Amino acid sequence: MKEIKILSPATVANVSCGFDVLGFCLESIGDEMVIRKTNKKGIHITKIEGYDLPYEAEKNVAGVSALAMLNDAKPDFGFEIEIYKKIKPGSGIGSSSASAAGSVWAMNELLGRPYNKTEITAFAMKGEALASGCEHADNIAPAIFGGFTLVKSIAPLKVLEIPTPVELYATIIHPEIEIKTSEARAVLPTEIQLSKAITQWANVGSLIHAMHSNDYDLIKASLHDAIVEPHRSKLIPHFNAVKNESIKAGALGAGISGSGPSIFTLSKGKENASVVAEAMKKVYSKTNINYNLYISKINTQGIKII
Amino acid sequence: MKEIKILSPATVANVSCGFDVLGFCLESIGDEMVIRKTNKKGIHITKIEGYDLPYEAEKNVAGVSALAMLNDAKPDFGFEIEIYKKIKPGSGIGSSSASAAGSVWAMNELLGRPYNKTEITAFAMKGEALASGCEHADNIAPAIFGGFTLVKSIAPLKVLEIPTPVELYATIIHPEIEIKTSEARAVLPTEIQLSKAITQWANVGSLIHAMHSNDYDLIKASLHDAIVEPHRSKLIPHFNAVKNESIKAGALGAGISGSGPSIFTLSKGKENASVVAEAMKKVYSKTNINYNLYISKINTQGIKII
Numbered sequence: 001m002k003e004i005k006i007l008s009p010a011t012v013a014n015v016s017c018g019f020d021v022l023g024f025c026l027e028s029i030g031d032e033m034v035i036r037k038t039n040k041k042g043i044h045i046t047k048i049e050g051y052d053l054p055y056e057a058e059k060n061v062a063g064v065s066a067l068a069m070l071n072d073a074k075p076d077f078g079f080e081i082e083i084y085k086k087i088k089p090g091s092g093i094g095s096s097s098a099s100a101a102g103s104v105w106a107m108n109e110l111l112g113r114p115y116n117k118t119e120i121t122a123f124a125m126k127g128e129a130l131a132s133g134c135e136h137a138d139n140i141a142p143a144i145f146g147g148f149t150l151v152k153s154i155a156p157l158k159v160l161e162i163p164t165p166v167e168l169y170a171t172i173i174h175p176e177i178e179i180k181t182s183e184a185r186a187v188l189p190t191e192i193q194l195s196k197a198i199t200q201w202a203n204v205g206s207l208i209h210a211m212h213s214n215d216y217d218l219i220k221a222s223l224h225d226a227i228v229e230p231h232r233s234k235l236i237p238h239f240n241a242v243k244n245e246s247i248k249a250g251a252l253g254a255g256i257s258g259s260g261p262s263i264f265t266l267s268k269g270k271e272n273a274s275v276v277a278e279a280m281k282k283v284y285s286k287t288n289i290n291y292n293l294y295i296s297k298i299n300t301q302g303i304k305i306i
Numbered sequence: 307m308k309e310i311k312i313l314s315p316a317t318v319a320n321v322s323c324g325f326d327v328l329g330f331c332l333e334s335i336g337d338e339m340v341i342r343k344t345n346k347k348g349i350h351i352t353k354i355e356g357y358d359l360p361y362e363a364e365k366n367v368a369g370v371s372a373l374a375m376l377n378d379a380k381p382d383f384g385f386e387i388e389i390y391k392k393i394k395p396g397s398g399i400g401s402s403s404a405s406a407a408g409s410v411w412a413m414n415e416l417l418g419r420p421y422n423k424t425e426i427t428a429f430a431m432k433g434e435a436l437a438s439g440c441e442h443a444d445n446i447a448p449a450i451f452g453g454f455t456l457v458k459s460i461a462p463l464k465v466l467e468i469p470t471p472v473e474l475y476a477t478i479i480h481p482e483i484e485i486k487t488s489e490a491r492a493v494l495p496t497e498i499q500l501s502k503a504i505t506q507w508a509n510v511g512s513l514i515h516a517m518h519s520n521d522y523d524l525i526k527a528s529l530h531d532a533i534v535e536p537h538r539s540k541l542i543p544h545f546n547a548v549k550n551e552s553i554k555a556g557a558l559g560a561g562i563s564g565s566g567p568s569i570f571t572l573s574k575g576k577e578n579a580s581v582v583a584e585a586m587k588k589v590y591s592k593t594n595i596n597y598n599l600y601i602s603k604i605n606t607q608g609i610k611i612i
Contacts, residue, residue, distance in 0.1 A: 017507070018507070018511065019504060019507075020504045020508075021504065021507065021508045021511065022511070150508065150511050150512060150515065151508065152508050152509070152511075152512040152524075152527065152528070153505075153508065153527075158512075158527065160511075160512060160515050160524075162515060188500065189500060190499060190500055190501075191497040191498065191499055191500065192497065192498060192499075192500050192503055193496060193497055193498075194494065194495060194496055194497065194498050194533070195496075197498055197503040197506065197507075197533070198325060198326045198327065199459075200503065200507055201323070201324070201325075201327065201503075201506055201507040201510040201511075202326075202327045202456065202457065202458050202459065202510075203458070204507040204508075204510050204511040205324065205327065205328070205456050205458075205466075205507075205510040205511060205513070205514045206456060206458040206464075206466060207511070208511045208514040208515050208518075209456065209466050209468060209514050209518070212514075212515070212518040218458075218466075221458065221459075221464065222458070227500070227503070
């Protein structure tokens with residue numbers, strides 16, 4: 001195998017109560033990438049379509065993660081990377097993670113699979129760090145493992161694969177506004193009330209139990225964020241309207257995808273996800289903000305060869 | 307059925323990462339209680355053995371919970387309660403909860419089971435509130451439901467039954483010192499670092515996943531408390547030594563039972579629980595503090611008729 005083409009999916013991090021630890025993988029949106037073995041050593045990004053991103057490997061998230069794996073594997077050849085970017089950078093659905101994870105997942109295939117998923121995640125986190133300033137895995141892990149993941153710890157890196165009820169669908173609306181990562185961070189408190197933290201970990205435990213038990217009512221009861229959403233939602237115009245209308249339309253829950261501005265909802269069944277999509281759309285179509293809308297089954301496979 | 311005799315078990319609340327929400331039920335220690343229908347209306351405590359506790363129903367936790375159920379059920383008869391107290395009040399293994407839960411569980415049986423376990427828990431919480439000043443259910447729920455429980459929320463009351471791996475054993479050491487509840491509360495911060503809270507909810511999610519997956523290694527990796535233990539452990543002499551020695555002896559984890567002073571450990575298998583017991587004992591036998599030691603399978607039944 002000399003080259004492969006892959007689809008590296010968008011992902012939703014945090015999932016209301018699971019700030020910094022939970023995430024899930026989407027099916028209907030992702031970046032395409034071609035990774036090719038070359039006699040020329042090193043990592044060379046030879047094509048980028050869709051968005052304007054740097055070609056120097058050291059300045060590109062896909063390049064940085066690729067270099068990390070290359071420096072570890074030390075093959076007597078190199079790799080070329082082509083990026084067909086479909087996920088808009090800064091949309092809050094794991095755009096940088098898709099790039100960072102895609103290159104190393106594909107390289108691992110071309111190298112004969114020397115690394116397991118946790119090791120691939122660790123390389124991808126190096127690329128993610130270029131984009132966000134610190135190594136985290138809440139988007140990387142669901143892209144690589146698929147389904148719902150819980151990043152139990154970063155050091156040592158431990159990713160848990162949480163079972164996904166089969167009828168679970170996500171609806172995502174991406175309002176085309178920009179939230180600077182620095183701004184999304186600045187609104188977060190460094191200290192929180194113990195009482196709210198207790199509510200949060202009760203919800204995290206409850207959500208994990210609900211996923212194992214296929215209990216959609218309990219998923220609904222658990223999808224609350226007492227800590228981050230009250231602060232960050234202020235940065236997203238019409239967040240509360242979208243949330244309220246989608247829950248009225250039958251969504252199990254709604255929250256900020258990653259650090260926003262995308263808003264995710266979860267629903268039981270595709271039909272309900274479509275009804276919810278209409279409700280979300282209705283809110284933004286009354287404004288002058290452009291938006292993109294996605295309905296997706298939870299992608300239990302993660303990155304795949306296409 | 308005119309009267310029943312029950313065993314109302316001791317319980318461990320918090321379980322390291324699950325402060326205020328997690329708890330589990332013990333098998334080998336509990337209060338015995340006799341509850342009897344009487345023509346005389348009202349709740350009458352007619353016998354208390356073991357510890358010196360008030361006979362007035364309004365001042366006794368078992369009486370307060372019983373009155374709450376009686377006022378709701380409004381039967382044309384009353385109940386007598388005999389309490390054979392085996393769990394030392396203030397030991398940190400759910401002494402007041404055993405009393406508060408026992409009376410109403412037994413009354414429900416004698417009334418022909420009009421209430422479900424969640425409703426019984428709600429009545430018992432009224433009794434618990436007399437002892438602790440506020441309604442909580444982290445000891446009540448495991449006494450009534452058995453096994454491991456997660457109190458997802460208090461209002462509305464929602465208790466989740468978490469599956470218990472069959473080889474899980476608890477070892478408990480109760481050093482005979484007094485920690486005032488007010489003191490155990492006073493050492494708790496009202497605000498905590500967001501970063502530590504994230505670690506805590508990752509561990510809660512991970513522990514629930516581990517219980518569902520029968521993954522003892524993951525149980526071990528999840529039994530950490532970044533929030534409460536660093537403060538409260540200072541109130542328990544030799545806590546760190548007991549914790550370190552029991553983990554060296556093979557325990558999956560060790561922590562404060564409830565608000566202490568009892569220390570619990572969890573182990574895989576009865577044999578290991580015994581080895582851990584020896585290690586815990588060794589620490590306190592070098593001091594002048596008296597102690598009690600218990601080894602117990604996780605009691606998946608909860609309160610039972612004997």
